[in-house]
Amino acid sequence: MTNKPVAVRPSDVKPEFDRMRRRGLLRGGFSLGALTLLTGCDLSTHSGVDAALEAMLRFDDRIQEALFSKSRLAETYPASAITKPFRFNAYYPDWQVRVVDPATWQLGVSGLVQQTKPWTLANLRTLPQQSQITRHICIEGWSQIGQWSGIPLHSFLKRIGADPRAKYVNFTCFDGYSTSIDMPSALQSQTILALDFETKPLTPEWGAPLRLRIPTKLGYKSAKNLQSIAVTNTYPGGYWENQGYDWFAGA
Amino acid sequence: MSQPRPRRPAHPVPIRIMHWIGVYAIGCMMFSGWEIYNASPSLPFLFPRWAGLGGWLGGALAWHLSAMWLLFVDGLAYIAYGIASGHFRRELHPPTPAAVAHDLGAALRLRLPHRAGHYNAVQRLLYAGVILIITLAVATGLAIWKPVQFGWLTGLFGGYPIARGIHLAMMGLIAGFIIIHVTLVAFYPRTLVSMVANTKADPETAP
Numbered sequence: 043m044t045n046k047p048v049a050v051r052p053s054d055v056k057p058e059f060d061r062m063r064r065r066g067l068l069r070g071g072f073s074l075g076a077l078t079l080l081t082g083c084d085l086s087t088h089s090g091v092d093a094a095l096e097a098m099l100r101f102d103d104r105i106q107e108a109l110f111s112k113s114r115l116a117e118t119y120p121a122s123a124i125t126k127p128f129r130f131n132a133y134y135p136d137w138q139v140r141v142v143d144p145a146t147w148q149l150g151v152s153g154l155v156q157q158t159k160p161w162t163l164a165n166l167r168t169l170p171q172q173s174q175i176t177r178h179i180c181i182e183g184w185s186q187i188g189q190w191s192g193i194p195l196h197s198f199l200k201r202i203g204a205d206p207r208a209k210y211v212n213f214t215c216f217d218g219y220s221t222s223i224d225m226p227s228a229l230q231s232q233t234i235l236a237l238d239f240e241t242k243p244l245t246p247e248w249g250a251p252l253r254l255r256i257p258t259k260l261g262y263k264s265a266k267n268l269q270s271i272a273v274t275n276t277y278p279g280g281y282w283e284n285q286g287y288d289w290f291a292g293a
Numbered sequence: 294m295s296q297p298r299p300r301r302p303a304h305p306v307p308i309r310i311m312h313w314i315g316v317y318a319i320g321c322m323m324f325s326g327w328e329i330y331n332a333s334p335s336l337p338f339l340f341p342r343w344a345g346l347g348g349w350l351g352g353a354l355a356w357h358l359s360a361m362w363l364l365f366v367d368g369l370a371y372i373a374y375g376i377a378s379g380h381f382r383r384e385l386h387p388p389t390p391a392a393v394a395h396d397l398g399a400a401l402r403l404r405l406p407h408r409a410g411h412y413n414a415v416q417r418l419l420y421a422g423v424i425l426i427i428t429l430a431v432a433t434g435l436a437i438w439k440p441v442q443f444g445w446l447t448g449l450f451g452g453y454p455i456a457r458g459i460h461l462a463m464m465g466l467i468a469g470f471i472i473i474h475v476t477l478v479a480f481y482p483r484t485l486v487s488m489v490a491n492t493k494a495d496p497e498t499a500p
Binding site for chain 2: 083084085086094095096098099101102109110111114115116117177179180181182183184185257258282285286287288292293
């Protein structure tokens with residue numbers, strides 16, 4: 043007789059789950075949240091307060107969309123203002139940076155577009171480029187000034203025949219990251235698909251071979267290591283957005 | 294002989310309501326702000342973990358960007374009421390330096406009598422000061438929330454990193470005000486009662 047492989051049942055993991063939950067509650071138990079009886083209201087539970095916080099974030103998103111103007115530009119700086127050394131940032135440490143072969147890498151394009159043919163790096167290099175020296179602002183509060191060059195996203199979207207009335211542009215990365223932005227921000231003139239950092243082609247830690255650079259939004263919208271772009275009307279969310287960072291993230 | 298006029302309350306009902314909403318809003322902003330600061334401290338210290346609100350950066354920001362509306366609406370209502378009712382003109386007109394020096398000296402010797410419904414020079418300085426500081430905290434907060442859309446405001450404060458520094462400094466001043474304010478309330482506990490229950494103001498001239 044052989045032992046039939048069994049799927050994990052909820053009851054198998056329940057004790058471990060409960061133990062982790064208790065630990066979480068205990069940890070929250072010593073916070074000011076506990077004094078105000080709002081322990082654990084950190085967007086991770088389904089309590090009424092968490093629902094209220096999420097509703098407020100959606101309200102903030104609508105305010106941010108209303109405040110956004112395509113003609114308002116992020117401040118640009120002289121080359122002397124560039125931050126050195128430039129700080130690495132990702133959802134993983136720098137020794138886990140993903141590397142691809144630029145010769146075989148291709149950018150996928152899908153959704154509400156007319157041309158879905160993938161783009162090679164050589165093809166992308168033939169498109170008109172634009173350079174910017176702008177401030178990258180992290181949601182954590184720190185910021186740094188860097189220089190990026192690449193293809194304005196509005197001209198790329200036009201070239202692939204994207205529907206400009208679509209709501210979202212979604213970015214999927216080969217390092218497991220993803221994010222999405224609203225169409226008006228995607229069409230803003232400073233939003234670029236960056237190929238170069240400072241004056242050289244991107245290296246893996248800065249998002250090689252292609253990254254988004256959008257100075258009108260917080261840093262987590264400037265996705266590195268792009269794999270594909272999709273134009274859609276279905277809310278795509280994103281790596282951090284799904285965990286509770288606000289979706290619009292406008293600067 | 295005329296009857297003495299019925300005395301007005303030490304604090305009108307709208308002031309009492311707006312005061313306590315403000316306490317809650319400032320509390321949420323401050324505790325979630327400490328958690329946000331801890332994500333990337335700009336000075337060589339961290340706020341204790343137990344003092345944060347939100348549990349992690351995302352939770353803290355959700356609190357901060359929610360409570361800001363409460364503080365904003367409460368603050369606007371307070372300023373509108375203060376101007377329309379004459380509260381600012383009557384009770385918060387700027388004290389002269391001489392009056393501040395006199396009342397501060399008396400306060401430090403614990404000889405400054407407190408009269409319900411009337412502010413001495415030290416109180417006027419503290420209350421007008423904290424209104425200005427909270428206004429600056431909200432303005433710098435707006436400057437670092439929207440450094441592109443409100444770029445002119447961020448520029449006014451010297452750019453994003455400096456505006457962020459001023460925002461933190463205003464938090465420090467508000468915390469300082471709260472310590473002084475609560476200490477003084479502990480010295481004159483009936484002021485706490487007058488901010489909750491209906492209490493008549495003391496007569497115009499001290500007995």
